[in-house]
Amino acid sequence: MNSLAGKLALVTGAGRGIGRAIALDLARAGADVVVNYNRSREQAEEVARQIESMGRRAAAIQADVAKKADIDRMFDAAEASSGPVNILVNNAGIEPRADVCDFDEATYDAVMATNLKGAFFCAQRALRKMRDAGWGRVINVSSLHELTPTGFSALYGMSKGGMALMMREMAKSYSRHGITINNVCPGATRTDINRKVLADPAYEAKVIEKIPAGFIAEPEDIAPTVTFLASDAARYITGTSIFIDGGLWL
Ligand SMILES: NC(=O)c1ccc[n+]([C@@H]2O[C@H](COP(=O)([O-])OP(=O)(O)OC[C@H]3O[C@@H](n4cnc5c(N)ncnc54)[C@H](OP(=O)(O)O)[C@@H]3O)[C@@H](O)[C@H]2O)c1
Numbered sequence: 001m002n003s004l005a006g007k008l009a010l011v012t013g014a015g016r017g018i019g020r021a022i023a024l025d026l027a028r029a030g031a032d033v034v035v036n037y038n039r040s041r042e043q044a045e046e047v048a049r050q051i052e053s054m055g056r057r058a059a060a061i062q063a064d065v066a067k068k069a070d071i072d073r074m075f076d077a078a079e080a081s082s083g084p085v086n087i088l089v090n091n092a093g094i095e096p097r098a099d100v101c102d103f104d105e106a107t108y109d110a111v112m113a114t115n116l117k118g119a120f121f122c123a124q125r126a127l128r129k130m131r132d133a134g135w136g137r138v139i140n141v142s143s144l145h146e147l148t149p150t151g152f153s154a155l156y157g158m159s160k161g162g163m164a165l166m167m168r169e170m171a172k173s174y175s176r177h178g179i180t181i182n183n184v185c186p187g188a189t190r191t192d193i194n195r196k197v198l199a200d201p202a203y204e205a206k207v208i209e210k211i212p213a214g215f216i217a218e219p220e221d222i223a224p225t226v227t228f229l230a231s232d233a234a235r236y237i238t239g240t241s242i243f244i245d246g247g248l249w250l
Contacts, residue, residue: 003231005030010085013092015040017191021219032057034078065118075125084129087230090119091141095156115159136179137230144187144245171239180238187245189217213246
């Protein structure tokens with residue numbers, strides 16, 4: 001079903017992990033996709049090639065979402081070549097782990113700038129055009145930890161908690177314009193973000209034990225919910241967070 005045919009999606013951090021799976025799933029549903037990356041150029045170009053091989057248009061565009069100037073450059077380039085972004089997926093994120101008392105200022109700034117400020121300014125750029133068009137989708141890849149503390153990365157939890165209120169603020173102000181704004185909240189999902197910690201079998205077993213579904217998700221378990229939220233079938237869902245966590249929050 002090509003429910004997203006004719007729509008342009010922009011997915012931040014789409015060269016690998018959850019962002020990659022989302023970009024490919026949106027393309028499968030018919031969308032053209034801007035594949036944003038910061039450092040993973042080759043992987044992002046490979047994702048763009050895969051999308052083109054499905055018959056869609058794709059462009060890999062570098063931008064560090066922690067920098068507003070980069071965000072503006074990315075949106076300028078995307079709009080010039082493909083028109084306004086109809087579906088924005090704010091996926092880029094980092095999760096440095098440390099004790100509360102050990103985080104330094106640079107790490108604080110990097111987490112907030114990447115996870116929260118970047119999502120805000122990407123949404124701001126996209127919402128202006130979506131409001132003019134009377135249709136749009138903003139989907140933030142938040143986390144189970146927008147609701148529950150991590151115990152291993154206070155900064156990460158704080159940034160995702162901010163993302164929950166950011167989403168609701170935007171949904172309250174902008175849903176009147178045919179725009180829906182929601183968060184998807186993955187639980188433990190196998191990507192580079194947790195590859196190191198999950199490589200320890202004892203740690204992995206402890207994580208799995210806490211998940212009622214009994215296993216750790218793959219990025220492909222997250223992506224279809226984003227595609228659904230982007231579709232017209234989800235036009236009445238706005239201002240909410242959908243947990244895709246195997247029941248981990250329970
Ligand atoms: N995996 C999980 O268990 C889990 C659970 C809950 C939520 N999440 C969320 O899912 C999202 C994706 O994470 P992931 O698990 O797929 O991790 P990942 O494999 O480590 O991927 C992180 C992605 O973010 C991008 N990124 C990081 N800093 C960036 C920046 N300054 N500008 C642009 N892109 C940047 C990276 O791009 P480059 O490689 O190009 O630098 C990469 O594509 C994050 O928001 C994360 O918080 C993950």
